[in-house]
Amino acid sequence: MLLYDDTAGAALHTAAEEARRSGTPGYQTPHVLLGLLGTGDPVTRRVTDRFPQLTTEVVRQPLPTADRAPGERPARAEQRSRSAREPAAEFGQALSRFTAKWRPLVRTGQLRPGPKLGSGELWLAVLEPGTRSGELLRSLGTDPDEIRTVVLATMAPDPHRVPTWPTEVPPGPVSRLLARLVGRHA
Numbered sequence: 001m002l003l004y005d006d007t008a009g010a011a012l013h014t015a016a017e018e019a020r021r022s023g024t025p026g027y028q029t030p031h032v033l034l035g036l037l038g039t040g041d042p043v044t045r046r047v048t049d050r051f052p053q054l055t056t057e058v059v060r061q062p063l064p065t066a067d068r069a070p071g072e073r074p075a076r077a078e079q080r081s082r083s084a085r086e087p088a089a090e091f092g093q094a095l096s097r098f099t100a101k102w103r104p105l106v107r108t109g110q111l112r113p114g115p116k117l118g119s120g121e122l123w124l125a126v127l128e129p130g131t132r133s134g135e136l137l138r139s140l141g142t143d144p145d146e147i148r149t150v151v152l153a154t155m156a157p158d159p160h161r162v163p164t165w166p167t168e169v170p171p172g173p174v175s176r177l178l179a180r181l182v183g184r185h186a
Helices: 006-022 029-037 042-050 056-060 074-083 089-107 119-126 132-139 144-155 173-185
Strands: none
Touching: 006 029, 006 119, 029 042, 029 056, 029 089, 029 119, 029 132, 042 119, 042 144, 089 119, 119 144, 132 144
């Protein structure tokens, strides 16, 4: 279970509200992006200083907004509202890919972790390749890789030595063990 600091917690709470507003059953990476843009924390300020076109209004515009579908009964809307408080599979997958790439950079001292995951870590998750938020950012003329570099610079112990974000998810311990076992029998 991941623990979030107050800023990341507030961003995720806002993401759940954005998902509810749009009628989405579970918050996805674009909702988390909106939550992050609303925080005003130091990481987000650096991102929006560098990319002033990123505002909640601009990011929200292409997303659907409807508290209820036409003819939907209030009970169903309330049920959907409760389900929006949970992450959608798309965000969960992005978070898993982020974590697999982030941990080795922390272990080698290239990134400094806090006691809990913060907004920087959420930014890195929503910027993962293949996410809906990445596609949304590209459609708005903003390169997620450029944003990632700004975020990494805020998280690096030495801002002049920004680590390179891995393009592939590194193999986990089970995959490495299996590769060694298969290699011995080949």
